Amino acid sequence: MARKKIIAGNWKMNMTPSQAVALVNELKPLVATEEADVVFCVPAIDIIPAMEAAKGSNIEIGAENMYFEEKGAFTGEISPEMLTDIGVKYVIIGHSERREYFAETDETVNKKVLKAFEHGITPIICCGESLTQREQGVTMDFIRQQIKIAFLGVTAEQAKTAVIAYEPIWAIGTGKTATTEQAQEVCAGIRACIAEIYDAETAEAIRIQYGGSVNPATAPDLFVQADIDGGLVGGASLKADFGKIVNWK
Numbered sequence: 001m002a003r004k005k006i007i008a009g010n011w012k013m014n015m016t017p018s019q020a021v022a023l024v025n026e027l028k029p030l031v032a033t034e035e036a037d038v039v040f041c042v043p044a045i046d047i048i049p050a051m052e053a054a055k056g057s058n059i060e061i062g063a064e065n066m067y068f069e070e071k072g073a074f075t076g077e078i079s080p081e082m083l084t085d086i087g088v089k090y091v092i093i094g095h096s097e098r099r100e101y102f103a104e105t106d107e108t109v110n111k112k113v114l115k116a117f118e119h120g121i122t123p124i125i126c127c128g129e130s131l132t133q134r135e136q137g138v139t140m141d142f143i144r145q146q147i148k149i150a151f152l153g154v155t156a157e158q159a160k161t162a163v164i165a166y167e168p169i170w171a172i173g174t175g176k177t178a179t180t181e182q183a184q185e186v187c188a189g190i191r192a193c194i195a196e197i198y199d200a201e202t203a204e205a206i207r208i209q210y211g212g213s214v215n216p217a218t219a220p221d222l223f224v225q226a227d228i229d230g231g232l233v234g235g236a237s238l239k240a241d242f243g244k245i246v247n248w249k
């Protein structure tokens with residue numbers, strides 16, 4: 001069965017709650033489609049107002065992060081139950097900005113992935129190489145390690161429902177999109193890695209996004225690639241461009 005595309009916005013640390021409502025209202029008619037799942041991953045404080053604004057539309061509101069403990073003395077963190085209590089179904093895990101600025105590791109990513117599944121939240125698991133790694137020819141070695149650790153203890157049934165976002169760090173927020181060949185090659189490599197860990201059926205089912213300066217001009221070539229099942233979009237998800245990316249066909 002063909003995999004349904006999933007196109008997600010990552011708002012990062014942008015949009016106040018009132019700006020979030022205005023943006024959802026502006027984008028609602030522009031991202032209407034049956035052909036793809038459309039998710040806006042927004043700052044924690046924006047989740048409830050964005051959900052209210054998105055009511056009756058095809059937009060799912062997701063989170064940008066989540067902690068791996070149930071509750072307790074973890075000042076400033078958001079628990080899985082806080083997300084499920086308000087109906088959140090998706091959470092970005094292990095974005096490269098969280099790895100770089102907030103010391104997230106493959107191990108904490110794995111703990112968060114397991115916790116998300118435990119609570120029925122679909123993780124959008126980020127991976128991707130630095131420019132140095134690409135230039136040294138170790139891209140796939142590095143990503144295979146990220147994937148293998150992220151999926152430790154995850155069952156095949158859970159893995160089938162996961163989303164992986166391949167985001168080369170050198171392409172995030174730089175205006176430098178990976179070429180379609182580069183993006184497809186790594187996404188195919190990730191699918192092969194999932195087949196090794198699990199089986200062909202799991203690899204066929206899992207959805208793999210490309211992320212890194214996706215815009216309305218680059219989206220169509222990327223999204224027709226055999227192993228690219230949509231995109232994780234930063235900058236362009238904050239404007240009307242996101243509608244064009246979602247309706248890329």
Ligand code: PEP
Binds near residue numbers: 172173211213235
């Ligand atoms: C991202 O934040 O995940 C991202 C891909 O950002 P941008 O589209 O701005 O490169």
